[in-house]
Amino acid sequence: MPASPRTSGNLMPGFEHRVNRRKPDSELLDLRWQKPLGYIRFVLEDAARRVRESRAWFPRRFYRGDCHAHSQHSDGIGTVAEMAAMAKAAGLDFQYITDHWGLTHAAECRKHGLWIGQEPGAHLHHLGILNLKKVFVPSQNLADDCREVTRRGGIPFIPHPAGWWPSRVYEPEALQALTSLPDPFLMEIVNGANNVVSAFDYTDAAAIALWDKLLASGRRVHALGNTDAHSPHGIGTVWSGVFAPRCEEAAILRALAAGRCFVSEAPLLDLAIGKTGMGQRARQRGPLRLLAADARGLLRLRLVADGRILRTWHPNGKPFVRLALPLPKSVRTYVRWEAIAMDGKRGFTNPVYLT
Numbered sequence: 051m052p053a054s055p056r057t058s059g060n061l062m063p064g065f066e067h068r069v070n071r072r073k074p075d076s077e078l079l080d081l082r083w084q085k086p087l088g089y090i091r092f093v094l095e096d097a098a099r100r101v102r103e104s105r106a107w108f109p110r111r112f113y114r115g116d117c118h119a120h121s122q123h124s125d126g127i128g129t130v131a132e133m134a135a136m137a138k139a140a141g142l143d144f145q146y147i148t149d150h151w152g153l154t155h156a157a158e159c160r161k162h163g164l165w166i167g168q169e170p171g172a173h174l175h176h177l178g179i180l181n182l183k184k185v186f187v188p189s190q191n192l193a194d195d196c197r198e199v200t201r202r203g204g205i206p207f208i209p210h211p212a213g214w215w216p217s218r219v220y221e222p223e224a225l226q227a228l229t230s231l232p233d234p235f236l237m238e239i240v241n242g243a244n245n246v247v248s249a250f251d252y253t254d255a256a257a258i259a260l261w262d263k264l265l266a267s268g269r270r271v272h273a274l275g276n277t278d279a280h281s282p283h284g285i286g287t288v289w290s291g292v293f294a295p296r297c298e299e300a301a302i303l304r305a306l307a308a309g310r311c312f313v314s315e316a317p318l319l320d321l322a323i324g325k326t327g328m329g330q331r332a333r334q335r336g337p338l339r340l341l342a343a344d345a346r347g348l349l350r351l352r353l354v355a356d357g358r359i360l361r362t363w364h365p366n367g368k369p370f371v372r373l374a375l376p377l378p379k380s381v382r383t384y385v386r387w388e389a390i391a392m393d394g395k396r397g398f399t400n401p402v403y404l405t
C-alpha cells in the first residue's frame with residue numbers, strides 16, 4: 051500500500067505542517083467545495099465586468115437573467131442561498147430556480163430574491179414553467195400542456211430541445227413533437243447544463259439548427275438562453291438580455307413572451323427591420339439595422355435568414371459594429387443576427403419575422 055504524505059516521512063525538514071493533508075479532514079472537505087467555487091466566482095465577476103464595459107458601446111437598455119436552474123430541492127447540489135450568491139456575483143438582474151419535482155424551493159427563493167419556476171418531465175421533453183404558483187403535473191401531450199400552462203397564467207418554455215451536454219441526444223420523435231406546439235412558443239437555443247465557464251456545445255449547435263428549421267417553416271419560436279445550472283459553478287455562463295422597461299417579474303415575462311431579448315454568453319446584440327424589433331412581425335420591408343458590442347472584441351458576425359447564412363463580417367476585434375443595409379429581396383420568413391467574440395463567446399438575437 052502506498053504511504054500517504056501523512057506518514058511517509060519523505061518530507062523535507064520543516065514542511066510537515068505545510069501540506070494540505072495535515073489539515074483536519076473536515077477542513078479539507080470544505081476547501082474542496084469552496085476553492086473551485088471561489089475560482090468560478092472570479093470568472094463570473096470578470097464576465098460581469100465585461101458586460102458593464104460593453105454597455106458603453108450599446109445604446110439599448112436591457113436586463114440580464116437566467117430562467118432555468120436547479121437547487122438541492124431537486125437534483126442540484128447548491129442551496130438556494132448559494133445559487134443566489136453566485137447569481138449576484140455574475141451581475142445577473144434576475145435568476146429563476148426551476149426545480150423538477152414541485153415548488154418546495156419557493157419560500158427560500160423569495161427570501162433570497164430569486165424568481166420561482168418549475169421543470170417537470172413531460173411527454174418526450176422536459177417542460178420549463180415560469181410564473182405558476184401551483185405545481186403543474188404534465189399530461190401525455192406536450193402541446194396540451196403548453197396551452198394549459200398558458201391558460202393558468204404561466205409561461206411555458208422548451209428546455210434543451212435537442213438534448214444536453216455531455217451525452218443526452220433526443221430522438222427524432224422528440225424534435226418532431228415541437229412542430230405541434232402552439233405558435234409562438236419559447237425554446238432554449240443555448241443550454242448550459244453541466245458546463246462551466248462556457249455554455250455552448252454540440253447540443254446547442256443542434257438546438258440552433260432545429261430552431262432555424264422551425265423558423266424557416268414559418269413557425270414563430272422565441273429564443274431563450276439558460277444555464278440549467280445544477281450547481282452554483284454553472285451560474286452565469288449564458289443569459290437572456292431582455293429589452294424590458296424595468297426589472298420587475300411581470301415586465302420581464304411580458305418581454306420574454308414577446309421574444310424581446312437576445313441570448314448571450316457575452317456579446318450584446320440588437321436587430322430591427324425599420325422600426326420592427328426582435329420578436330415582432332415586420333409589415334414593411336424597411337432597412338435592416340444591426341448592432342453588436344463586446345468590449346473584448348468581435349471576431350465574426352453573421353446574418354441568417356430562412357435557414358441559411360446570408361452574409362458574414364469579420365470585425366477583427368473591434369468592440370462595436372453598427373450597420374444599416376437594405377433587407378435582401380430574397381428573404382421570405384425571418385432574419386436573425388449572431389456574433390462570436392474574440393474568445394469564442396457567442397450571442398444570438400431573436401428573429402424579426404416577416405409576414
Ligand SMILES: [Zn+2]
Nearest residue numbers: 169176209210
Ligand atoms: Zn431538463
Ligand SMILES: [Zn+2]
Nearest residue numbers: 118120169278
Ligand atoms: Zn433543468
